[in-house]
Amino acid sequence: MRVKIDGEHCTGHGRCAKYAPNVFILDDDGYNADRGNEIDVPEGEEENAKRGMKSCPERAITLVAE
Amino acid sequence: MNETRADMEADPEVAPEVLKARFGRDIARDFDLDDPMFNDRFDEVLTFMVNKCPISFSKVGTGYHLVNTNEQVRRVAQDWRTFSSAKGYMPNRPEGLPYLMPEESDPPMHTNWRHKLNPHMSPKVIATYEEVIRQDCNVLIDTFIEKGECEFISEFGALLPGWAFFKNVLGVPIDDLAMLVEGVEQGTFALPAEERPAHMARVFTYLDTHLKWRATQPKRGDVIDTILEGVIYDDGTEAPWDHKVSILVDLTFGGIATTTFVMSSAIHYLAMHPEVRQQLIDDPSLIENAVEEFSRVFPPVIALGRTCTRDVEVAGTEMKEGDFVMLTWGAASRDPRAMEEPEKIDIKRETILHSTFGVGPHRCIGSNLARLELTTTIEEWLRRIPEFSLREGTAPVYVTGFLRSMRELQLVWPK
Numbered sequence: 001m002r003v004k005i006d007g008e009h010c011t012g013h014g015r016c017a018k019y020a021p022n023v024f025i026l027d028d029d030g031y032n033a034d035r036g037n038e039i040d041v042p043e044g045e046e047e048n049a050k051r052g053m054k055s056c057p058e059r060a061i062t063l064v065a066e
Numbered sequence: 067m068n069e070t071r072a073d074m075e076a077d078p079e080v081a082p083e084v085l086k087a088r089f090g091r092d093i094a095r096d097f098d099l100d101d102p103m104f105n106d107r108f109d110e111v112l113t114f115m116v117n118k119c120p121i122s123f124s125k126v127g128t129g130y131h132l133v134n135t136n137e138q139v140r141r142v143a144q145d146w147r148t149f150s151s152a153k154g155y156m157p158n159r160p161e162g163l164p165y166l167m168p169e170e171s172d173p174p175m176h177t178n179w180r181h182k183l184n185p186h187m188s189p190k191v192i193a194t195y196e197e198v199i200r201q202d203c204n205v206l207i208d209t210f211i212e213k214g215e216c217e218f219i220s221e222f223g224a225l226l227p228g229w230a231f232f233k234n235v236l237g238v239p240i241d242d243l244a245m246l247v248e249g250v251e252q253g254t255f256a257l258p259a260e261e262r263p264a265h266m267a268r269v270f271t272y273l274d275t276h277l278k279w280r281a282t283q284p285k286r287g288d289v290i291d292t293i294l295e296g297v298i299y300d301d302g303t304e305a306p307w308d309h310k311v312s313i314l315v316d317l318t319f320g321g322i323a324t325t326t327f328v329m330s331s332a333i334h335y336l337a338m339h340p341e342v343r344q345q346l347i348d349d350p351s352l353i354e355n356a357v358e359e360f361s362r363v364f365p366p367v368i369a370l371g372r373t374c375t376r377d378v379e380v381a382g383t384e385m386k387e388g389d390f391v392m393l394t395w396g397a398a399s400r401d402p403r404a405m406e407e408p409e410k411i412d413i414k415r416e417t418i419l420h421s422t423f424g425v426g427p428h429r430c431i432g433s434n435l436a437r438l439e440l441t442t443t444i445e446e447w448l449r450r451i452p453e454f455s456l457r458e459g460t461a462p463v464y465v466t467g468f469l470r471s472m473r474e475l476q477l478v479w480p481k
Contacts, residue, residue, distance in 0.1 A: 009144060011429040014189055018354075019417070029181075030188040030434060054417040057425050059140065 001046050002064040003053065007036030009060035016052035016061060023049045024061075038064055067117050067403065070382030080118050097124045097132060099157070099369065099392075100257070105466035113409055116397040120381040127158030130390040131383065132369065136401035136421070138381050139393045142372065143426035146172050149372035149391060151428060156468065157371055157390055162263040164270065166316040167309045169428060176427060178297040179305075179313065183431060186235065186289040192434040195234040199439060202229045203446035211450060214481035215457065219472055222443075223330040224322075230439050231321035231432075235289055236314075238276055243322070246272065250323045255465050266315075273314040289317070317431070323469065324366035325436045328422075329443055330462070330472040331364035332357070335411065336444070337456050337477055342413060347448050356413035357440040362420035363411050365396040369468050370424070392468070395421040454479035 005016075005024075012031040016024035023045050027033040041049045053061040068074045074094060078084065082092045090103050093111060098104070104111050115122060115134045122132045133142050142149050154170050156163075165171070168179035185191065206225060210216040228243040246269055253266035277290065285291045293313050296305045336343045346353055369392040374385045385391065399420035400408035423430035430436070456462075457476035465471050 011425075011427055012184065012188075013423065013429060013433065017189075026189060028188055028190065029184040030190075031184075051417045055419055057140070057419065057421055057423070057429075058144065 001041040001049065001066055002038055003041060003049060004038045004062050004064050005032045005035045006058070006060040006062070009058040010035040011058055011060075013057055015055040015057070019051040019055060020045060020048035024052055032060070035060070068120055071121055072382050074119055074121070077118060094119045094122045095125075097122050098126050099124070100126070100259075100467050105464055105470075108464070108466060108470065109409070112394070112397045113400060115394065116401050116408075121383045124157070124392075128390070130157040130371065130392050131380070131385060132392045132394050132397075133380055134394045134397040135381070136398040136404035136419070139395065139398035139421060140425050142380060142391060143393055143421075143424065143428075146176075146372075146427055148375055148378050150375050151176070151372060153373040153390075155370040155372075157392060158259070160259050160263050163266060164308065164312055166319070167305075167312045169316050173427060174300045178299060180427070180431070182292050182295075182297055183289065183313070183317075186292060187431045187434060189434045192438055195230065195435070196438060196442065198234060199226075199230050199442045200446060202226060202233070203443055204450070207446065207450050212481065215476070215478045218333055218475040218477050219326065219330055223326045223333070223472070223475070226329070226443060227325040227436075227439055228322045230435065231318070235321065235435070236318070237286065237288055237290065242272065246318060247322055250319055251471065254323065254469050255467055255471070269318065270311060270315055273318060274311045277311055277314055290314070320430060320432050321435070323471070325432075325439055327366035327469075327471050328361055328364050328436070329440055330475050332360040332440065332444060333447065333477070334456070334462050334472070334475055335360065335364075336448075337454055340453075343448065343452070345413065346444065347452055350445060350448075352413060353441055353444050354437075355415070355418070357437060357444065358418040358420070359411060359413050359415055360440070361422045361437075362399045362418055365399060365420075365422045366470055367422070367424070367430075367468070368396040368466065368470050369394045370428075371468075393421075393425075395424060396470075398425075451479050 010032045014030050017026045023041050025033045068077055074080050080094050085092045120135045124130050133139050150172050151170050152172050168176045206222050210221050224247055229240055232238050232240050249265050249269040253262050256262050280290050281294055293310050371390055371392045374387055374389045376387050378385050402408050405419055423433040454477050457478045460476040462472050463474040
């Protein structure tokens, strides 16, 4: 599973890292550290990643590949 | 469910005479955030609006649109070029109220300030305040636990957020908290609205004096020093003094006027639902999720406004350049298009999507602090006072405008 974190729309709600701390890492300001990039979701973390994506008020995380 | 203005106009349930009979006014075409009916029938009105009125209109003052669905609220909130914050977030803004930075500005000015301020409010920094906040919860509970009763707002809910914010973030004495809370409350809800600027002026004067005093003191490396240091705007000018004061006002406003409502509503809900209380006592790891659900259904900021910078269409409604648009966060957080059974309060909800902390670049800068205050409050309250209920014959007292607040909550428990 591969996801993209939108560079402009992430505004630091931090929901992604709450639901999927092994997938989404926050920077020192509390924004997704990988914003603007695509990342691979580690195996076994898919469900957590989906919860993180769905709870993002900005819809800043989108699915690139299942 | 209606998706556009045309759907709404064709829906017999949204006909003007039907709305007047049901709500006392045509809430689709003549809504008023300050109407006491909205205060009294808050959940019913928001649910009706999100389902039936993707967009509604108010004729109060110069009038404003309200955008009510999750998707459209997000779209408008993220598109700051078309929907500007620079003319303020209040509809029919009273004369003489200074603009608050960075909330009432747009990028790049807004971005300059947020880059400076965000590090002070990040999850990592906020987490270091946990112990002090936990102690403060207990100091407050100690003052009334033996009585077997309390008025939650004045004895806990209006105090803890102020203490947490003043002690940890601003470093100002908590003795002046009552005056500031009063100033902020009256500055928000006083009627007629023309009285509000005078109340806000007290808050400005106090914080202006505090900032001037701090400028003479050794640096502490805190958020006040960051504000004093200032930023250079893109046109090469330095941020003026009044912008700096307004940042302090904005932070104080957000830090003390809002979390109280989520906190009080959560405690009220737990007083009324012993079974949910027991679930949280049995498994405190559920509390964080419960806080998220309580934030979704008990929004202190009902709606904030933007000004159209050009003609634009939203949900089939033409808006003109200069029109004022309210983003109804409270409605967007209960949109059945975006979540299952939004009217149900479920602390075990799998994913919780809400707009309580706003959407877009102006996301509430204090969201991490608010979550910590709420989680810690519920943890400590349930540990110290596991059994409690609403005093018989009483009911919570609410006040609602573009913010919602609770004024009174009488609780009792076995001594």
